[in-house]
Amino acid sequence: MNAALLYALAGVVLFAVGVAGLLALPHLLRKILAFNILGSGAFLVLVGLGQRDGVVDPVPQAMVLTGIVVAIAATALALALARHLYERTGRMQLPESRGAEPESRDD
Amino acid sequence: MLAAAGLALALGHAILQLPQAAVSLPTQVAGNMGQSGVEHPVTAVLLNFRGYDTLLEVAVLLLAFFGVMALSQTQSMCPAEPAHALLQALARLLAPLMVLVAGYLLWIGAYAPGGAFQAGAVLAAAGVMLRLAGLLPAWAQPGRLLRTGLVAGLLVFVVVALIALGQGVLLQYPSSAAGTLILLIETGLALSIGLTLSGLYLCSMETRA
Numbered sequence: 001m002n003a004a005l006l007y008a009l010a011g012v013v014l015f016a017v018g019v020a021g022l023l024a025l026p027h028l029l030r031k032i033l034a035f036n037i038l039g040s041g042a043f044l045v046l047v048g049l050g051q052r053d054g055v056v057d058p059v060p061q062a063m064v065l066t067g068i069v070v071a072i073a074a075t076a077l078a079l080a081l082a083r084h085l086y087e088r089t090g091r092m093q094l095p096e097s098r099g100a101e102p103e104s105r106d107d
Numbered sequence: 108m109l110a111a112a113g114l115a116l117a118l119g120h121a122i123l124q125l126p127q128a129a130v131s132l133p134t135q136v137a138g139n140m141g142q143s144g145v146e147h148p149v150t151a152v153l154l155n156f157r158g159y160d161t162l163l164e165v166a167v168l169l170l171a172f173f174g175v176m177a178l179s180q181t182q183s184m185c186p187a188e189p190a191h192a193l194l195q196a197l198a199r200l201l202a203p204l205m206v207l208v209a210g211y212l213l214w215i216g217a218y219a220p221g222g223a224f225q226a227g228a229v230l231a232a233a234g235v236m237l238r239l240a241g242l243l244p245a246w247a248q249p250g251r252l253l254r255t256g257l258v259a260g261l262l263v264f265v266v267v268a269l270i271a272l273g274q275g276v277l278l279q280y281p282s283s284a285a286g287t288l289i290l291l292i293e294t295g296l297a298l299s300i301g302l303t304l305s306g307l308y309l310c311s312m313e314t315r316a
Contacts, residue, residue, distance in 0.1 A: 020111035058148035073171035
């Protein structure tokens with residue numbers, strides 16, 4: 001067990017936390033945050049595994065750099081969509097996670 | 108909660124069981140560094156060996172920006188609320204320094220950690236800071252100059268890729284000109300990434316009615 005493997009395992013924990021948050025939390029802002037934590041976990045796994053032999057592999061590092069930018073773009077779009085939803089409906093939840101209140105909306 | 112813990116345990120177990128990689132990528136990268144035109148392996152991978160990734164990533168960034176811009180409901184350029192005078196003075200002082208740092212990061216990317224993305228992030232931070240200090244209006248409809256800047260990085264990248272295509276393979280630069288081409292692409296990218304990232308913020312920061 002070296003430090004790189006420890007990074008990868010910490011990344012796994014972050015990933016699991018992110019998945020749990022994404023599935024369990026109804027609030028959209030929390031979902032977006034959980035999605036980011038999930039992504040950070042995946043990045044940590046990639047970078048950690050990329051240097052577990054003691055040699056730093058530049059390929060996963062470049063992939064993670066690409067991934068970070070894509071994650072930022074996705075987060076910004078998600079936030080804009082969430083905000084739009086809030087302005088339209090006054091809610092910060094997806095329709096299906098409203099749960100046990102089947103309103104009759106005739107539109 | 109229990110399921111998440113189970114997921115973490117299963118994934119952690121899988122990671123510990125992973126076999127050694129069949130192909131040693133670091134050796135391959137190190138072996139081809141001479142033809143890459145730059146001296147830092149991550150930059151070489153990003154802009155030469157796996158240029159596709161970076162090209163498409165910039166396209167994704169631009170698409171996300173289009174999405175945000177389409178959702179933004181600003182009707183007109185709304186001037187920023189003026190902030191405290193001290194904050195404004197500090198922002199005026201810091202902004203040129205940040206541009207300088209971005210230029211340095213861009214240049215040093217060929218030799219050390221740094222490059223277009225880091226430079227673009229610093230530029231974007233400067234934009235957001237100026238906005239927060241009330242020195243920059245929100246973008247309602249980006250003008251022609253701004254639009255050109257937004258797509259410049261992707262356009263330069265695509266043009267270079269197409270020229271390289273004429274000589275055989277997409278995004279395979281001739282090794283003699285690779286350094287210059289990469290610096291050219293990175294300059295365009297840094298500018299566009301800076302504008303796009305700050306635009307993601309500036310476009311969605313309209314004031315409420």
